[in-house]
Amino acid sequence: MLRAAxxxxxxxxxxxxxxxxxxxxxxxxxxxxxxxxxxxxxxxxGLYLAVLGQVFDVRRGREHYGPGGAYSGLxxxxxxxxxxTGDFSAQGLVDDVSGLPPxxxxxxxxxxxxYQEQYGFVGKLVGRFCDENGAPxxxxxxxxxxxxxxxxxxxxxxxxxxxxxxxxxxxxxSGGTRFWCSKQSGGVKRDWIGVPRKLYKPGSRDSYxxxxxxxxxxxxxxxxxxxxxxxxxxxxxxxxxxxxxxxADWCALRD
Numbered sequence: 655m656l657r658a659a660x661x662x663x664x665x666x667x668x669x670x671x672x673x674x675x676x677x678x679x680x681x682x683x684x685x686x687x688x689x690x691x692x693x694x695x696x697x698x699x700g701l702y703l704a705v706l707g708q709v710f711d712v713r714r715g716r717e718h719y720g721p722g723g724a725y726s727g728l729x730x731x732x733x734x735x736x737x738x739t740g741d742f743s744a745q746g747l748v749d750d751v752s753g754l755p756p757x758x759x760x761x762x763x764x765x766x767x768x769y770q771e772q773y774g775f776v777g778k779l780v781g782r783f784c785d786e787n788g789a790p791x792x793x794x795x796x797x798x799x800x801x802x803x804x805x806x807x808x809x810x811x812x813x814x815x816x817x818x819x820x821x822x823x824x825x826x827x828s829g830g831t832r833f834w835c836s837k838q839s840g841g842v843k844r845d846w847i848g849v850p851r852k853l854y855k856p857g858s859r860d861s862y863x864x865x866x867x868x869x870x871x872x873x874x875x876x877x878x879x880x881x882x883x884x885x886x887x888x889x890x891x892x893x894x895x896x897x898x899x900x901x902a903d904w905c906a907l908r909d
Contacts (some may be wrong), residue, residue: 681709681775681776681777681778682709682776682777682778683777683778683780683784683786683788684702684709684776684777684778684779684780685779685780685781686731686732686779686780686781689702689704689709689730689731689732689779690730690731691730692729692730693720693721693726693729693730694713694716694719694720694721694726694729695721700713701713701716701719701720701729702729702730702776703719703728703729703730703731703732703733703769704731704732704733704734704749704779705732705734705737705762705765705766705769706732706734706749706751706762706766706783706794706797707732707749707778707779707781707782707783707784707794708766708769708770708775708778708779709775709776709777709778709779710769710770710773710774710775710776711773711774711775711776712729712769712773714772714773715772715773725742727742727747728742728747731747731749732749732779732781732782732783733746733747733748733749734748734749734750734751734762734797735747735748735749735750735751735754736748737761737762737765738751738754738758738759738761738762739754739758749781749782749783750782751797751800752793752796752797752800754800755804756800756803756804756807757804757807757808758804759797759800759801759803759804760801760804760805760808762797762801763801763805782794783797815840815842816842816844817873817874817886818851818853818864818865818866818886819835819839819840819841819842819844819848819864819865820839820840820841820842820862820863820864820865821833821834821835821839821840821850821863821864821865822834822835822836822839822840823863829906830906830907830908831906831907832904832905832906832907833850833863833895833904833905833906833907834850834903834904834905835847835848835849835850835865835903835904836903839865840864840865846867846868846869846885847865847903848865848866848867848868848885848903849865849866849868849887849900849901849902849903850863850864850865850866850895850898850902850903850904850905851863851864851865851866851887851892851893851894851895852864852892852893852894852895853891853892854891854892854893855891856891861893864892866885866886866887866889866892867885867886867887868884868885868887868901869883869884869885870883870885871883871885872884872885872886872888872889873886873889874889887900895907
């Protein structure tokens with residue numbers, strides 16, 4: 655069921671990519687020099703910005719994008735990378751999104767959708783993402799692939815959180831660290847509580863606390879005949895906390 659939901663999420667994302675699209679029809683073709691005139695400054699013909707080669711009229715948001723605004727550095731250019739990194743320095747206000755961590759790349763899709771919904775579409779910026787005919791470049795295709803990879807990782811992470819929700823935790827100088835599970839721990843609502851366990855990622859020595867189901871069939875590919883009605887307690891990536899009752903829904907550790 656979880657894999658089906660993840661596949662559905664990716665399907666919807668793909669539909670968005672193909673439907674609303676990175677390359678909207680119509681509009682003007684602008685050069686970088688022409689776009690640079692649209693900063694909202696005195697004598698400027700307008701206030702534009704670009705995301706992944708798509709240009710938008712952001713005059714309604716002048717207080718944010720105009721001179722003196724918090725995001726004025728985005729005006730008159732394509733600073734797609736800054737939408738992900740938050741780097742508004744001269745080095746960060748660039749359109750090159752190659753090398754971004756895939757997990758962060760879906761932010762580009764969210765920002766592009768925001769401008770499509772909130773501001774007027776002007777046209778396309780000729781350069782990194784669009785050629786002189788307004789057609790997508792190889793750089794745009796690579797950006798799309800990076801975003802799609804990020805969406806897959808997000809769906810995978812959400813699936814893992816459903817199987818192993820993070821524990822609640824607190825620390826005090828007198829009591830040390832306390833972990834506990836509830837039906838909403840980790841922000842994951844469910845109909846079971848679970849017990850605290852250390853979860854190790856394959857190939858890593860680091861672990862973090864998750865809540866593991868104690869009843870029902872195991873998740874994944876474990877042999878049902880050997881692990882009947884023990885939930886995920888026998889998952890090989892889980893380890894009990896030393897000194898804690900194996901079936902208690904809380905665990906206290908002295909630092």
